[in-house]
Amino acid sequence: MTEAALVQPRNRAILLMITAILCFTLMDASAKALSLRIGIVPTVWARYTGQMLLVLVLVAPRLRTVVHTRHPWLQFLRSVLLMSATALFFTGISLIPLTDAAALMAVNPVLITLGAALFLGESLGPRRIAGIAFALIGAMIIIRPGSDVFSIAALLPLGAAACYSAYSLLTRRLGPKEDVWTSLFYTGLVGTVLLTLAVPAFWRMPDAAGWGLIGLITLFGTFGQLALIRAFSLGEASMLAPYSYTGLVFAAAWGALFFAELPDFWTICGALVIAGAGLYVWHRETYRR
Template identity: 85%
Template sequence: MSDIAVATTRTRAILLMITAILCFTLMDATAKALSPRIGVLPTIWARYAGQMLLVLVLIAPRLHSVVRTDHPGLQFMRSILLMSATAFFFTGISLIPLTEAAALMALNPVLITLGAALFLGEPMGPRRIGGIAVALIGAMIIIRPGSAVFSPAALFPLAAAGCYSAYSLLTRRLGSGEDVWTSLFYTGLVGTVLLTMAVPFAWQTPDAVAWGMIGLITVFGTFGQLALIRAFSLGEASMLAPYSYTGLVFAALWGALFFAELPDFWTVVGALVIAGAGLYVWHRETYRR
């Protein structure tokens, strides 16, 4: 592949990654507004059931080919990890400000970098190890364990970051050999089946506004997943990971616009430490390479 073709492919992967993060932050903001109306579990169920319905409509003409996969085990594991990440994060944003949760979730790029080295054989130099350590310090600045401001609810976004990182690595492991619609189908199918068994115990009937929000979550979640899967099929996990930090900007914007949430000083400091660590690692180990 020529240098121009490689650069074009990387640019497409980066733009798809940013698009995915934009969709996900809009989905998160909508979920934060929806949770008080119908509860956290029905909100998570709506995210997956809506995606499943939309995907079925879009792939109906070729459903028989989309459902075929050469990696059923990986698809199932991906789906469980993403569902877990969604559950942890939606629970977190129902309890703490959106910006704070997003800042903690921003640990996932350095976790992806570590996982890519350990499990995918991607380069892992001392600067990446240092970046991971600094990013963890940034997370501790935000949650400040042992201080009066520490909230156990902050652990939910941290758990979400871990699950999402593992999901991203498995998506990268699948590569471009698997149809993106196949991956999207199984992500929605597993989440919908498992959550449908649980949601009757926490069901609250949505009103008209809530149904509108459910529709938005469906659209944002589905197209975000589609963009993310395509991005990781085109570009290295460690190359794309730093662009997750755009989520900090988007989350701060939606938090201020929709919820009048302004991050405190230490949340900003911690977020900058995490983002700075990840961007430094990317610049030194990926860009210069």
């Protein structure tokens, strides 16, 4: 295969990755606004139920084909991981500024690099280990354990990052083995079923604005997932990971625009350390290739 033939899928994967991150940050901003109105569990339930209904409408003509999967347990596991990441992150952004949560969540590209080495057979040398260590240092700068600004809520985005990294690696593992719509279908199905069992105990009826936010979460979440799955089907996890840092810019913009949240000095410093660590790891991988 020629170099030009290789570049085209790579560029498409990068564009899809950035599109996915844009959709996810808009979904997060919508979820933060909605959670203040109806609570966390109904917000997470709305995110998955809305996605499930939209996917059913889109795949109805070929539903029998879409529901067929050769890897049911992997689909179930990746769906649970994503649902856990969503619940942890939505809870986090309801308690701390959106930019802080996004900066902490930004450790996930480095965690993906670590996971790719441990589970996908990619090498793990001292430079990658150093990148992972510095990313965690950046997270500690933002959290500042022992200081007056530290809160348990700040740990929630880190838990979300770990779950999301595992989900991304499983998505990459499935790759072209599964239809994109099949993966999207099971992501919505598992989350919807599990959350429907829990939501009655927490339900609060949304107002008109709340229903509008539910619609936005559905659209952004569904198309973000579709773009992400397609991106990981076309490109390597380690190649795409750095583009997750565009989420820091998007989150800062939405936080300032919609919630009047401006990142403080230490959040900016920690975010730069995390992004720098991830970009260093990416540079070393590119250089070695």
